[in-house]
Amino acid sequence: MGGNAGIRGYLIQTIICVLDALDSDNQWTKVTLEPLDESEKVDIKWTYPDKVKVCQVKSSQNIIRLNDAKKWSNDLITKSPNIEEYELIVVGHPEEKLLKSDSIGDVKISKVQSLDTDNLIDIASTKIDAYYEKHGRSKMSFKVREILVKTLTMHFGTNSITGKEVTRYDFDKQLLDWISAIERQIETNPFAVLASPAPNESKTFNFRIAKKILDLIGWTNFNEDVSLKIYNDKTEEDDEFKVDFFGDFESKLKSDTDDAILVTSIHDLIYPSSSKKEIQNYIYSSEKIFDDLQTQKKIPIKRNSSTEYHNILFWLTTENSEVNQDFIHHAKDNYKKDWLNEEMYYYLVDNNKAIFLISSIVTAKNYRDDLTVKFLYPITEANQSPGQIGKRGTKLPAQYINSSILPIIKESSNKISILIFCSDSFSEDTLKKLIWLTIRLTSGLGNEYILYFPDYNEMENKNIVAEAIRSFDDEILEEKIQVKKYDRIDTEALDGVLSTSNSLAKNETFDELQTQTQLKSKHLNEAFINILPYGDIIKPFLKTDAITANDMKIFLGKKGIFVKSADRSKLIGLMSVLLFSPKELEDFKTLIDVKDRPVNTTNEIFQIKQNESLESIFKRIRPNFDNVTENLNTKLLDTPIFKPNPSNPNEYILDIRTERKDPTSQVSVNTLWGRIEIICTKENDTLVVNRINTVSREDKVIAKRVMKSVESEFKQADFIKDDTIKIMFKSFTNNIARVNFLLSFTNITSTIFKDPEIKSIKFKFDDVEDIPEAFKDKKDKDLITYFSGRNLSGINEISDEDFKKVLLLEEIYITYKYDHYNLKNGFYSVKYNFSDALKNRLEKDGVFKSEPNLYMSSQVKKLANIDLFKRELSKEIERIKLEKLRQFNIIE
Numbered sequence: 001m002g003g004n005a006g007i008r009g010y011l012i013q014t015i016i017c018v019l020d021a022l023d024s025d026n027q028w029t030k031v032t033l034e035p036l037d038e039s040e041k042v043d044i045k046w047t048y049p050d051k052v053k054v055c056q057v058k059s060s061q062n063i064i065r066l067n068d069a070k071k072w073s074n075d076l077i078t079k080s081p082n083i084e085e086y087e088l089i090v091v092g093h094p095e096e097k098l099l100k101s102d103s104i105g106d107v108k109i110s111k112v113q114s115l116d117t118d119n120l121i122d123i124a125s126t127k128i129d130a131y132y133e134k135h136g137r138s139k140m141s142f143k144v145r146e147i148l149v150k151t152l153t154m155h156f157g158t159n160s161i162t163g164k165e166v167t168r169y170d171f172d173k174q175l176l177d178w179i180s181a182i183e184r185q186i187e188t189n190p191f192a193v194l195a196s197p198a199p200n201e202s203k204t205f206n207f208r209i210a211k212k213i214l215d216l217i218g219w220t221n222f223n224e225d226v227s228l229k230i231y232n233d234k235t236e237e238d239d240e241f242k243v244d245f246f247g248d249f250e251s252k253l254k255s256d257t258d259d260a261i262l263v264t265s266i267h268d269l270i271y272p273s274s275s276k277k278e279i280q281n282y283i284y285s286s287e288k289i290f291d292d293l294q295t296q297k298k299i300p301i302k303r304n305s306s307t308e309y310h311n312i313l314f315w316l317t318t319e320n321s322e323v324n325q326d327f328i329h330h331a332k333d334n335y336k337k338d339w340l341n342e343e344m345y346y347y348l349v350d351n352n353k354a355i356f357l358i359s360s361i362v363t364a365k366n367y368r369d370d371l372t373v374k375f376l377y378p379i380t381e382a383n384q385s386p387g388q389i390g391k392r393g394t395k396l397p398a399q400y401i402n403s404s405i406l407p408i409i410k411e412s413s414n415k416i417s418i419l420i421f422c423s424d425s426f427s428e429d430t431l432k433k434l435i436w437l438t439i440r441l442t443s444g445l446g447n448e449y450i451l452y453f454p455d456y457n458e459m460e461n462k463n464i465v466a467e468a469i470r471s472f473d474d475e476i477l478e479e480k481i482q483v484k485k486y487d488r489i490d491t492e493a494l495d496g497v498l499s500t501s502n503s504l505a506k507n508e509t510f511d512e513l514q515t516q517t518q519l520k521s522k523h524l525n526e527a528f529i530n531i532l533p534y535g536d537i538i539k540p541f542l543k544t545d546a547i548t549a550n551d552m553k554i555f556l557g558k559k560g561i562f563v564k565s566a567d568r569s570k571l572i573g574l575m576s577v578l579l580f581s582p583k584e585l586e587d588f589k590t591l592i593d594v595k596d597r598p599v600n601t602t603n604e605i606f607q608i609k610q611n612e613s614l615e616s617i618f619k620r621i622r623p624n625f626d627n628v629t630e631n632l633n634t635k636l637l638d639t640p641i642f643k644p645n646p647s648n649p650n651e652y653i654l655d656i657r658t659e660r661k662d663p664t665s666q667v668s669v670n671t672l673w674g675r676i677e678i679i680c681t682k683e684n685d686t687l688v689v690n691r692i693n694t695v696s697r698e699d700k701v702i703a704k705r706v707m708k709s710v711e712s713e714f715k716q717a718d719f720i721k722d723d724t725i726k727i728m729f730k731s732f733t734n735n736i737a738r739v740n741f742l743l744s745f746t747n748i749t750s751t752i753f754k755d756p757e758i759k760s761i762k763f764k765f766d767d768v769e770d771i772p773e774a775f776k777d778k779k780d781k782d783l784i785t786y787f788s789g790r791n792l793s794g795i796n797e798i799s800d801e802d803f804k805k806v807l808l809l810e811e812i813y814i815t816y817k818y819d820h821y822n823l824k825n826g827f828y829s830v831k832y833n834f835s836d837a838l839k840n841r842l843e844k845d846g847v848f849k850s851e852p853n854l855y856m857s858s859q860v861k862k863l864a865n866i867d868l869f870k871r872e873l874s875k876e877i878e879r880i881k882l883e884k885l886r887q888f889n890i891i892e
Contacts, residue, residue, distance in 0.1 A: 028053075032165045041072075041079045047165070051084035059091035062235050066097040073107035093235060128179065135176060189318045190489045194358070206267035207244050210314045213354065214245060214263065216361045217396035218375075222247030222263070228292045241288040248301050252375070252397040253577040254382045257308055258301035259398045260293075262286050265314040270322060271350075275331040278315075283339045283346075286311055290341065310398040312347045316354055326352045328402075328560040329864045335557065340564035345399075345574065348560040352423075353402040355489060356454075360421035363452060363486040364408045368417060375400070376407035376418070378441050380535030382577055399574070402560045404581035405532070407441055418446035421486055422581055426453040426461060429638070430582045431468045435481065437532040437579075452486035532585065535576050542572045551591045554861045559584065590866040591856070599675075599692055600851040601874070603881065604707070605725035605891050606687040609718055614652050614682050618642055621713035628705040634660045634674075634698040640706060642680065650682040654706065658699055674699040678707060683882070686891060687720055690878060725891055727848035729810070729837035735766055737888070739804040742812040744884050745832055752876045753816040753828065762811035764838045769806040810838045810846075818873065821863070827855040828873055852877055 030047035044055040056076050058064070069090060076086055089110040090098065101109050166174070186192045192205075194212050203211075207225075214222060227242035245263035252259075264282050272278070290309070293299045300307035315327065327350035335346060349357070364373045377383065377391040392409045400406065406421040420438050424430050431451065438449050465483045533541065541547065549566040552575060556563065559578075563571065580588070625640045637657040645651040658674040676699050677692040691703045714720045732738040746756040765771050811833035818826045830852045837846030852874055854860065863869050885891045 028168060030165050030167055031171055032163070034163055035165070036163045041076045045165075053085035053087060054080050054083050055087040055089060057089045057091060061092065063237075064090055064092050064094045064098060066095060066101065069094075069098050069101070069109065070104055073104040076107060077105070093237065131175075132179060185320055186318065189320055190323065190355070190358075191316055191318050194489075204267070205318075206265035206314070206316070209267070209316060210244055210263060210265035213314065213358065216358065217401075218394040219245075219247060219249075219261070219396070222261075226289055228288055230288070241285040243286050243289050246289070246293070248299075248307075249395055250303060251308065252377045252383075252391070252393060252395060253380070253399060254308070255384070256304045257306050258304045259310055260299050260301055260307055261310045261312065261398055262289065263312045263314070266316070268315070268317045270317055270319045271315075271325065271327050271330070275315075275327075276334045279313075279331065279334045280336075280339060282313055283311075283335075287341060290344070308398075309341075309344045310347065310401075311341075311344050312349065312398075312401055314349045314354065316349075316351055322351055324352050324355055326350065326864075328353070328558070332557040332560070332562070333862065335562040337564055340562065342564050344564070346562040347398075347401050348562070349402050350560070353560060356404065356421070356423040357401070357406070359454075359486055359489045360406045360408065360452070362489055363421070364410065364419050366487065367419065367450070368410045368412075371410045371412060374409045374411065376409050376441060378407070378535060378577075378579070380577060381539075382535075382573070397577075399577055400579070403579055404559075404584055405437070405579040407579070409446075415448070416446045418442055418449045419452065420449065421452045423454060424581045424583045426456045426483075428464045428468055431465065431483065432471065433532045433582045435468065435472065435477075437534070438481075439477070440531075440534075440537075446480070448482065449480050450482045450484055452484050454486060454488065456483055456485040458485075532580060532582065534579055539572060539576050542575060547591075550858065551861065554858065555584075555588050555591055557862070558587065558864070587866065590870075591861050600849045601878065602691045602847055602849045603727060603878075604689045604691070605727075605885075606689070606711075606714070606720040607723070607725070607892075608682070608685045608687050609721055611685070612719060614650060614680065615644060617714070617717060617719050618644075618652055620717055621710070623706075623709040623713045625706060625709060628702050628709075632698045632701060634658050634702065636702075637673075642678075642710075648681075652680045654678040658702065660696065660698055672696070676703045676706070678703060678710075680710075687714075688878075688882065692874075727885065727890060728845055729834040729848075730843075730845045731848075731890065734805070735769070735807055735809070736801065736804045739807055739809045741884065741888050742809055742832055744887065745812065745814055745830070745880070748880050749883075750876060750880060752818050752820050752873065753880075754819070755817040756814050757816075758812060759815050759829065760811075760813040761809060762833070762838075764808045764810070766806050766808050771806055808838060808844065810834050810836070820873065821869065823859055826857060826860065829853045829855070830877055850877060850881065 028046045028048050032045040032047075033043070035042055035045040041056050042054045043057045046053040046055070054076065056072065058069075058072055069088065073086070073088055076088065077083075080086075086107040087110055088104070088107050098109075103109055191209050194209055211224075214220070222245040224245055225242060226244075226246045227240055229238040229240050231237075232239045243262045243264045246261070247263075248258055248260045250259070251257040264286055266278060266282070290299075290311075299309070315331070317325075328348050331348060331350075335348075340346065361373060372394060374392040374394055375396050377393065377397060379391060383391070392411075404423040408419040408421065410417040410419065418438060418441075420434060420441075422430065422434055430453075434451050438451065442449075461483070469478050469481055531537070542552070549568045549571055552568075552571040553563060553566065556571075556575070561574070561578075563574070565571070628640070629635055635658065637659055638655070640654055640656050642652040642654045645653055655675070655677045658676065660672045660674065674696055677690075679690045679692070681688045681690070689707060691707060711720075711724070715722060729738070732741065746758060748756065811831060813829065813831045815827055815829045818828050820826070830850055832848070832850050833846075834848055835846030837844050840846060854870055854873060860866065860869070882891070
């Protein structure tokens with residue numbers, strides 16, 4: 001299926017014409033596809049020794065009328081005069097009068113071909129095979145032919161050969177080179193291997209690969225090619241609607257519930273730049289089937305009291321460079337709310353999700369390969385069974401079809417192996433969370449636990465693994481856990497799977513309570529918050545006011561799960577049965593509108609004594625961070641290490657998370673988490689240190705202690721001068737200079753930010769200066785005054801020099817518009833202030849800092865990496881701050 005069927009049909013038909021000409025017409029010397037020197041009516045131009053022939057290919061899904069053909073013929077002659085021969089190829093549904101016409105005037109009407117793409121592919125593949133053999137090449141394998149035709153079609157549509165005149169010899173050589181290159185690529189493509197057809201196979205590639213995946217996940221005995229025909233009075237023919245598979249089984253994650261599942265598949269050579277039409281067609285077609293199933297009373301399923309409906313789309317490509325591509329990010333916005341069914345959950349499985357799913361199962365099959373692959377069904381409030389800990393079975397839960405976490409069990413009567421697959425990159429943080437999840441899911445059910453990552457390296461990472469396991473302080477755990485790299489699917493691995501019988505062994509049953517070891521849930525380190533909440537654990541967080549129903553829909557959409565409803569209870573019900581990877585949960589946290597004070601950035605600037613790279617200096621120094629949390633009710637969750645910024649060799653970053661217990665909060669949420677970030681940037685002979693931390697006193701103290709230790713090491717290594725440049729309220733010689741400095745942030749040069757607007761200012765009158773008459777009534781009062789509102793930059797007094805002279809301006813709050821990525825006119829606010837200097841009783845002084853705040857619009861929330869987006873905007877503000885410090889001669 002696909003919205004570009006007409007375009008594909010036209011291109012395939014073009015290939016058929018060219019192949020026919022190569023085979024039967026030995027007279028032409030040159031050919032041009034879509035010639036640039038002819039009118040837009042000409043699709044193919046043939047050059048002979050004594051004549052020129054132009055050809056136009058017309059296709060339509062509607063009935064093609066004789067009158068239309070006459071018009072096209074007339075236009076072809078009119079737009080391309082003085083040509084010896086004209087030809088019109090009509091592709092589609094011609095009316096009877098047109099079928100009887102061999103020519104219209106001087107224009108030959110070709111033999112009409114079907115618009116059906118599959119039929120055209122079959123014709124073209126047969127012709128390519130004959131052409132290939134005729135040139136002394138071996139006959140193509142069955143698995144190559146179908147994909148080869150599609151790939152060749154793409155070459156004809158996009159390659160530089162289009163629009164250029166090519167000789168017969170060069171065209172022949174180019175065609176052979178293309179076919180050979182395509183064949184080599186297909187032979188190594190994992191999807192092509194997985195969906196290799198049998199001789200005389202009639203099923204399409206997309207159907208075959210979807211069927212193979214369903215077999216791997218235990219979804220057997222589904223109905224195939226479920227279709228419905230509805231008469232279309234416009235084309236006077238039946239429109240056919242179909243899904244590739246329909247089936248049902250008892251829900252694995254919810255009690256007394258059945259899962260009814262519709263599966264559709266799309267295969268493309270490469271992912272299209274726009275997916276809107278294809279997604280609309282898929283949803284519309286599957287909706288027709290859904291309605292028909294209801295009419296036939298095949299749904300709802302009567303086995304249990306309720307039925308949930310899952311609509312799955314496999315959209316895969318066979319371009320090797322796209323094997324791991326995340327297409328969900330590009331397609332998610334095209335699941336329009338108006339198109340969706342209120343009762344349905346929609347899932348999109350792209351290359352990236354499919355590769356993870358297949359790779360995990362292939363790896364699991366190859367481990368203890370005499371045992372059946374079983375999927376672990378986590379026990380939650382939705383499917384509780386007394387006395388049962390590890391529910392498992394041979395069917396993958398429908399909700400896990402595009403999961404980034406996959407728990408699998410391989411078990412025999414004397415050994416239970418728990419295999420946990422994670423698509424995130426390996427890191428210490430990810431590993432700890434996965435260990436927590438493993439313990440929580442199994443409560444000691446297994447004899448061994450193997451955690452799989454796509455990029456784990458035993459040589460480089462084994463010490464990190466040892467430290468992570470030791471952090472749980474559990475000897476039994478240390479003996480049971482292993483970390484490995486899972487096998488990314490390749491042709492060799494898949495050949496092994498395909499040669500293995502897919503028959504599923506019956507489920508063995510054990511008394512879990514008897515087979516449990518001493519590893520109980522009590523071994524969970526309650527003070528250790530590196531968790532992957534799921535089920536009943538995640539529900540309290542989802543029910544808070546900080547998370548909106550729209551936030552949950554946006555987050556699910558990034559995973560490739562779509563729902564029409566904004567019903568909060570339905571969304572929580574879905575999310576509480578899913579498993580989330582660490583990366584996904586980090587992304588989810590960025591969506592939450594936490595009612596907390598914003599982070600702030602404080603700058604310290606040092607003059608560099610010697611021109612040494614940061615890489616060199618950080619290798620030389622040994623700062624001591626052992627006591628940075630002393631006397632604080634806070635602990636560090638990460639090892640404090642400065643690491644190089646991969647995109648900037650002149651920048652080193654320390655990024656650590658903190659945990660603090662708050663005894664005044666509810667027991668369920670009495671742990672508060674913070675984050676401290678320190679960025680050291682070398683710019684010529686200046687070292688700029690940005691301390692970015694939350695406003696908690698503890699995090700501020702830790703950041704200050706860390707930087708004090710680093711500063712001491714820098715000085716001992718003779719890297720920086722003794723004096724530190726810190727921008728303070730008192731750093732300015734007079735009030736006018738300070739006001740001008742803060743106001744300068746409304747006059748910026750930036751490729752990202754524009755249209756600054758003052759939202760508020762905070763000031764006090766300097767009682768040692770003469771106060772303007774209009775404000776003398778406030779002179780003797782110890783008041784701090786706020787002006788707030790729209791367009792305060794227009795206040796005349798602020799720009800008046802006499803007014804500036806008496807003004808102790810402590811803070812200015814500015815909102816900018818930004819254009820970044822593909823987002824236009826977003827809002828970003830920054831509060832520039834001197835840390836409540838006016839409230840300092842001893843003397844009016846405070847350090848200069850900035851507090852940025854990104855307005856979390858729905859478009860921002862849909863970004864693939866919100867944290868990176870925030871960093872880039874924040875980095876631009878830091879650049880502007882340095883520019884202003886130089887402008888006012890605070891730094892050189």
